[in-house]
Amino acid sequence: MEKLLQVEKLETQFTKDKQKIKILHGVNFHIHxxxxxxxxxxxxxxxxITSLSIMKLFKGTSxxxxxxxxxxxxxxxxxxxxxxxxxxxxxxxxxxxFQEPMTSLNPVMKIGEQLLEPIRLHLxxxxxxxxxxxxxxxxxxGIPRAEEIMNEFPHQLSGGMRQRIMIAMAISCNPxxxxxxxxxxxxxxxxxxxxxxxxxQLQQKEKMSVLLITHDxxxxxxxxxxxxxxxxxxxxxxxxxxxxxxxxxxxxxxxLIASVPKLGQKKEKLDSIKxxxxxxxxxxxGCKFAPRCNDVMPICYEQEPPELNLENARSCSCWLYKEExxxxxx
Amino acid sequence: MELSKAxxxxxxxxxxxxxxxLRELLKNWKKQKNALWASLFILLLxxxxxxxxxxxxxxxxxxxxxxxxxxxxxxHIAGTDEYGRDIFSRLLFGARISLTVSFLSVFLGAIGGTIxxxxxxxFGGWLDRLIMxxxxxxxxxxxxxxxxxxxxxxxxxxxxxxxxxxIFSIPSFARLVRSSTxxxxxxxxxxxxxxxxxxxxxxxxxxxxxxxxxxLIVFISMRIGTAILAASSLSFLGLGASPETPDWGAMLSLxxxxxxxxxxxxxxxxxxIFLTVLAxxxxxxxxxxxxxxxxxxx
Amino acid sequence: xxxxxxxxxxxxxxxxxxxxxxxxxxxxxxVHDVSFMIPxxxxxxxxxxxxxxxxTTxxxxxxxxxxxxGEIWLDGExxxxxxEAQLKGMxxxxxxxxxxxxxxxxxxxxxxxxxxxxxxxxxxxxxxxxYKQVSEILEVVGLSDYHANRYAHEFSGGQRxxxxxxxxxxxxxxxxxxxxxxxxxxxxxxxxxxxxxxELQAEFDLTYLFISHDLSVVEHISxxxxxxxxxxxVESGPKEVIFSNPQHPYTKALLSSIPIPDPKLRxxxxxxxxxxxxxxxPPAGCRFHTRCPxxxxxxxxxxxxxxxxxxxxxxxxxxxVE
Numbered sequence: 001m002e003k004l005l006q007v008e009k010l011e012t013q014f015t016k017d018k019q020k021i022k023i024l025h026g027v028n029f030h031i032h033x034x035x036x037x038x039x040x041x042x043x044x045x046x047x048x049i050t051s052l053s054i055m056k057l058f059k060g061t062s063x064x065x066x067x068x069x070x071x072x073x074x075x076x077x078x079x080x081x082x083x084x085x086x087x088x089x090x091x092x093x094x095x096x097x098f099q100e101p102m103t104s105l106n107p108v109m110k111i112g113e114q115l116l117e118p119i120r121l122h123l124x125x126x127x128x129x130x131x132x133x134x135x136x137x138x139x140x141x142g143i144p145r146a147e148e149i150m151n152e153f154p155h156q157l158s159g160g161m162r163q164r165i166m167i168a169m170a171i172s173c174n175p176x177x178x179x180x181x182x183x184x185x186x187x188x189x190x191x192x193x194x195x196x197x198x199x200x201q202l203q204q205k206e207k208m209s210v211l212l213i214t215h216d217x218x219x220x221x222x223x224x225x226x227x228x229x230x231x232x233x234x235x236x237x238x239x240x241x242x243x244x245x246x247x248x249x250x251x252x253x254x255x256l257i258a259s260v261p262k263l264g265q266k267k268e269k270l271d272s273i274k275x276x277x278x279x280x281x282x283x284x285x286g287c288k289f290a291p292r293c294n295d296v297m298p299i300c301y302e303q304e305p306p307e308l309n310l311e312n313a314r315s316c317s318c319w320l321y322k323e324e325x326x327x328x329x330x
Numbered sequence: 331m332e333l334s335k336a337x338x339x340x341x342x343x344x345x346x347x348x349x350x351x352l353r354e355l356l357k358n359w360k361k362q363k364n365a366l367w368a369s370l371f372i373l374l375l376x377x378x379x380x381x382x383x384x385x386x387x388x389x390x391x392x393x394x395x396x397x398x399x400x401x402x403x404x405x406h407i408a409g410t411d412e413y414g415r416d417i418f419s420r421l422l423f424g425a426r427i428s429l430t431v432s433f434l435s436v437f438l439g440a441i442g443g444t445i446x447x448x449x450x451x452x453f454g455g456w457l458d459r460l461i462m463x464x465x466x467x468x469x470x471x472x473x474x475x476x477x478x479x480x481x482x483x484x485x486x487x488x489x490x491x492x493x494x495x496x497i498f499s500i501p502s503f504a505r506l507v508r509s510s511t512x513x514x515x516x517x518x519x520x521x522x523x524x525x526x527x528x529x530x531x532x533x534x535x536x537x538x539x540x541x542x543x544x545x546l547i548v549f550i551s552m553r554i555g556t557a558i559l560a561a562s563s564l565s566f567l568g569l570g571a572s573p574e575t576p577d578w579g580a581m582l583s584l585x586x587x588x589x590x591x592x593x594x595x596x597x598x599x600x601x602x603i604f605l606t607v608l609a610x611x612x613x614x615x616x617x618x619x620x621x622x623x624x625x626x627x628x
Numbered sequence: 629x630x631x632x633x634x635x636x637x638x639x640x641x642x643x644x645x646x647x648x649x650x651x652x653x654x655x656x657x658x659v660h661d662v663s664f665m666i667p668x669x670x671x672x673x674x675x676x677x678x679x680x681x682x683x684t685t686x687x688x689x690x691x692x693x694x695x696x697x698g699e700i701w702l703d704g705e706x707x708x709x710x711x712e713a714q715l716k717g718m719x720x721x722x723x724x725x726x727x728x729x730x731x732x733x734x735x736x737x738x739x740x741x742x743x744x745x746x747x748x749x750x751x752x753x754x755x756x757x758x759y760k761q762v763s764e765i766l767e768v769v770g771l772s773d774y775h776a777n778r779y780a781h782e783f784s785g786g787q788r789x790x791x792x793x794x795x796x797x798x799x800x801x802x803x804x805x806x807x808x809x810x811x812x813x814x815x816x817x818x819x820x821x822x823x824x825x826x827e828l829q830a831e832f833d834l835t836y837l838f839i840s841h842d843l844s845v846v847e848h849i850s851x852x853x854x855x856x857x858x859x860x861x862v863e864s865g866p867k868e869v870i871f872s873n874p875q876h877p878y879t880k881a882l883l884s885s886i887p888i889p890d891p892k893l894r895x896x897x898x899x900x901x902x903x904x905x906x907x908x909x910p911p912a913g914c915r916f917h918t919r920c921p922x923x924x925x926x927x928x929x930x931x932x933x934x935x936x937x938x939x940x941x942x943x944x945x946x947x948x949v950e
Contacts, residue, residue: 042814043785158903188677189841190900190919193885197899215815218844218887222894241891259819260889261848263871269826270848272819276784292816351736351779518731522795525690526746527719540736 003071004209005054005177006030010068012046012053014061021281023049025233026068028307031177036203036210038224038241040217040256042277046233047213051179054078054211055096056086073176092122095170099182101162105154112150115169122173134172141168142198160191164198171202178203181213196223217260221245229253232278232288235307239314249316251293287319295320358620365616368609375606379429382422390420390576399592409594411584417598420576424599427577428606431488432557435495440550442496443503444542448534450504451511462508465501473498477560481569488577491570495557506549510542517541544621552614555607562603578603633835634672634689634702634803635665641681641688641696645908656908658684659696660859663934666852668802671829671836673846675882676856679907682839685856686805689837690724691715703802720750723796727808729788733780739766739791740776746799761798768831769794769824786817790824797828805837810845822849843886847871852941855879858907858915865942875937875944878916914947922948 012024024046031037041047052058053065056078070078072094081089090096098104106114115134119125125133131150138146141164154162163183170178183199184192200223203210212223220227220241227244229237229252237250248254258271275292278284284291290300297319305319360366388394388406394414402409408418450461468476480494511534514520520537528536558578564570565579573580578599585595639662642655659681666672674682687693689700691707700708707718723746726732733742741748743765744758753761763773769790780788789809796804806825810818826849828834840846846853847867854864855878863876874880884898900919905911911918917927924947932945 042816160903188904189843189882189885190677191903192887193897193899194901196887197897216887217815217889221889221891222887245889245891256815257889259816261819261822261844262889263844263847263883263886265848267848269823270819272823273816274820276786276817277814279784518726518728519734521692522724522726522732522792523734523745525692525719525722525724526749526795526799527716528745528749532749536737537734540734 002033003030004033004035004073005211006069006071007050007054008069008071010050010053010070011066012049012063013066014063016062019281022066023063023233023280024053027230027233027235029228029235029238031209031211033176034207034209035226036212036224038220038227039211039213039230040215040220040227041230042215042256044232044277044280045230046280047230048181049233050230051096051181051211051213054179055090055094056081056083057090057096088122091118091175092173093175094177094179095173095175096179097163097166097170097181097183099185101159101166101186102154104166105162107154109153110150111152111154111157111165115150115165115172118169119172134168137168137172138165140202141165141171142194143168158191159187160194163187163191163195167195167198167202171206171208174206175208177209177211179211179213182215183212184219185214185216192219199223217257229256232283233280234288234317236289236318237314237316239316240312243312243314249310249314249321250289250318251295251320252289255292255294287317355620359616362616362619365613365619368612368616371605371609372613375425375429375609378422379426382425386416386419386422388416388419390415390423391574399588399595401592401594408598409592411581411595412588417581417595420581421578421598421602423576424578424581424602427488427571427575428558428561428579428603431492431495431561432554435492435561436499436550436553436557438492438496439499439553440503440546443500443505444507444539444546446500447504447507448511448538448542451508452515452530452534452538458508461504465504468498468501473556474560474563477564478567478569481564486569486572488571488575491561491564494564495560498560499553499557502553503546503549506545507542510545511538514538514541545618548614548618548621551610551617555610555614558603558607558610630668630670632665632701633668634700634837636685636689636701637663637699639663639685639688639696639698639700639708641684641693654908657859657910658907659688660910662698662854662856662859662861664852664854664861664864666803666835666837668835669829669833670851671838671849672852672854673838673840673850674854674856674861675840675843675846677841677882677904679858679904680856681859681907682841682856683807686724686807686837686839690722690805691718692724716750720746720799721802723799723801723804725789725792725796725804725806725809728812729785729792730781730812732792733788735779735781737780738776739778739780739783742780742791743776743794743798746795750799762794765794765798768797768828770820784817785813786820789813789817789821793821793824793828797832800832801834803835803837805839807839808841809838811840811842818845825849843882855882858905858910860915860945861943862916862946863942863944865937865939869937869939869942873939875942875949876916876946877920877922877948881921914945924948 007027007029010024010027011022013020013022027050039047039050054070058064065079072078112134116130119130119133135146138149143149143164184195187195196219214220224241227239227241228235231252237253245257248257255273259273261270273292278288286302287300287305290296299319305317307315307317308321309315310321397410397414399412400406400410406416406418408421410416446461450458476498477494480497481490484490484493515538520533523533523537561570562579565577566583568583571577571580573584581599582596588595639659641659642657645654645656662685664672674685676682688696695708698708699706702718703721740759740762743762747753747758747761762776766773766776771787771790780791810821813821829836838849850867853867853870854861857878863879870879874883881898881900898921902919905918913929914927914932917923926947932947934943934945935949937944
């Protein structure tokens with residue numbers, strides 16, 4: 001399969017009070033054509049910053065990309081693109097859905113107007129054709145009375161409907177890559193099921209690649225083919241979704257999977273990860289997970305583990321898997 | 331969003347250095363350049379108000395008929411007035427009067443207004459309507475007119491000026507505190523206190539009042555300027571300090587007859603009032619940037 | 629059978645919502661005829677989606693909002709209509725844990741004063757005695773005395789929730805109402821807090837009313853479960869029954885909606901159509917009929933009665949259940 005997006009050694013930092021805080025420390029991963037990749041992590045893991053870096057959406061923040069490459073469609077490096085060039089890519093080739101649809105929709109603009117904007121801009125359709133296209137997209141995302149909804153405002157719709165509108169806007173120009181940042185986290189369980197089902201159907205029909213960012217391992221297991229696990233601004237593990245849940249390698253992934261209460265599981269006590277999620281400006285030396293790790297070794301406090309390739313095209317950054325135990329240094 | 335959370339959380343604690351609200355405040359205060367200067371000026375003013383009588387070169391009450399209406403010079407750095415009294419010495423004495431009157435009236439007004447605002451915002455209902463409608467009535471009068479009316483009823487004199495200015499400060503304080511109270515009342519930690527069975531008194535003073543304190547301090551510093559102006563105006567109109575008192579407003583009032591010939595008689599107290607009011611307003615602005623969460627840009 | 633600590637019957641609560649100038653005043657029926665009981669030392673969970681009235685029920689029982697109709701029996705005492713002054717005893721017995729560990733702790737108070745607050749309110753202990761108890765209770769929830777002299781915002785989410793739990797524990801209450809206590813926390817921290825809550829229950833013989841939208845969390849912590857939809861409990865019963873043999877179509881759909889963290893278990897889901905109806909204008913008859921995949925004609929007109937299920941303590945409100 002061909003790689004649609006390849007992120008290499010991505011480093012992103014923010015400045016606060018003249019202090020530079022590195023949030024991403026060399027993030028590596030890739031997405032194949034037509035694949036759903038899950039990006040999993042807790043707060044502060046840098047998963048959302050990763051998506052903003054790919055879109056170069058730093059306006060109004062102190063964020064900037066330090067180094068690395070973001071190769072899209074082969075050899076186009078997004079890092080070298082100007083804002084004008086990025087604007088042509090955003091919405092057209094890479095589209096994004098956010099967690100809270102209300103903040104990304106303009107409250108004083110009719111749904112139709114907001115939907116038509118990218119269609120006019122990127123597809124260059126004439127008015128009547130653009131409108132027809134918009135209505136057909138709304139129908140595609142399962143919105144009843146699509147024509148009427150075009151004339152309504154975001155606040156007249158429910159949370160689930162708004163997320164459908166966001167998805168409609170995102171897929172309106174047939175993007176190659178859809179980045180979905182916690183698309184169902186703000187929704188109720190039964191509505192979340194609707195939205196996830198819709199996303200899955202659309203992805204299969206349109207052969208889109210999807211980067212699904214979430215903290216919910218349940219959503220990952222339902223939706224994704226491959227998973228990248230992030231911790232403290234680094235990728236700690238990457239694997240096929242079945243392999244990951246079957247035999248997680250990194251102690252963090254193990255802990256994460258074990259700490260989720262599962263239906264039907266008769267367990268008096270949940271396995272938990274001790275300690276707290278670290279603060280990006282006060283990361284420990286060596287492996288960032290070492291202070292919370294159950295399998296910690298002396299070397300973990302000294303040196304950061306390299307990314308090690310393991311069997312089945314998976315990788316893991318942990319000293320447990322260094323060369324003699326089957327890992328191959330990248 | 332995760333982005334802002336990540337960046338914000340990183341500034342919480344620096345290693346083992348312990349957090350203290352006061353240190354935080356001082357750190358931010360140092361960044362307010364203008365306000366820093368203005369607060370130094372106010373500090374100087376307060377010092378003058380305390381030690382002024384000891385360093386004044388002349389007796390501010392003693393007329394000197396050989397030196398009437400002299401312009402600023404070596405003997406009298408700010409000149410003399412129509413009775414030959416040293417204006418500089420009178421200004422030094424006047425600082426004490428002006429500051430005492432304004433501080434006292436604003437603090438009395440703030441205490442009254444805060445209590446009314448807390449009650450009004452916390453309990454709501456008829457009490458709220460009563461307090462707010464009464465303050466609406468008072469807002470309908472221009473401040474100074476109200477003060478004049480109060481002094482007219484109580485009779486002239488500095489004590490009555492303090493009472494008048496504090497009374498007309500009450501409604502503005504009440505409104506301010508009421509609005510912050512309404513906001514603080516909805517916080518989860520107030521709900522938590524209620525669920526523990528905390529008394530109304532405890533909720534108001536332990537949990538809600540500290541939330542209003544920031545905007546309250548800002549407003550107090552702003553109101554002090556207004557109070558100095560109001561007190562001076564009342565004295566200027568002859569309703570405040572008696573003419574021989576070295577009050578800045580009263581000095582202005584006396585000097586107005588010589589406006590054409592000896593400008594300095596009006597200029598000197600005028601400048602004193604102007605600088606003081608300006609300093610308090612700048613400090614107020616600076617405090618707002620540091621303390622008031624609503625205008626704070628995170 | 630242990631004795632019943634909390635018994636709620638026919639609880640109802642409506643809020644009037646401000647209407648436009650020419651509109652009739654509207655009523656939001658947040659809680660509509662809720663009844664359940666919790667035996668001492670057990671955990672009862674109310675589970676449901678947003679707007680189902682689970683939080684309102686919790687706040688009615690903790691007497692945080694003006695009482696509505698119905699009875700609330702706590703430890704043999706009816707508390708639903710008592711005046712605040714008569715609630716002193718109840719306030720000591722019932723403590724709350726809130727969802728947002730950031731907002732529920734006063735940012736201007738030090739941790740030891742936050743945790744000591746119930747003691748300050750209800751006892752005449754000296755400051756030193758209060759702080760001594762604070763150190764003990766902090767130890768119990770996994771913090772140390774070293775944390776006591778700091779402000780709440782210096783802590784991470786999980787630690788703050790521990791502080792909130794310490795505050796709830798310090799009065800040695802009988803009932804703890806926990807309103808979404810782990811939903812604001814990271815997954816790895818969630819498990820720590822859930823384990824802590826379970827340990828504390830065993831150690832102090834606590835009774836929990838646990839309010840949550842997350843069925844997996846609820847299954848882990850509960851003994852009994854009540855599933856709420858639009859202000860009513862549609863199904864309630866022992867945990868095992870609700871999860872292995874649910875009868876109400878809404879419970880079934882809810883269970884089927886949860887994404888399971890195991891890719892091998894991807895399955896056909898029951899996906900409910902449409903949105904949650906507004907509690908201002910709830911559907912007539914069975915409130916769930918507008919989204920129910922198996923709705924019948926009778927559901928549109930008649931509200932289903934509460935019927936006992938096959939297992940003791942299992943109740944369902946559905947016309948389909950015989």
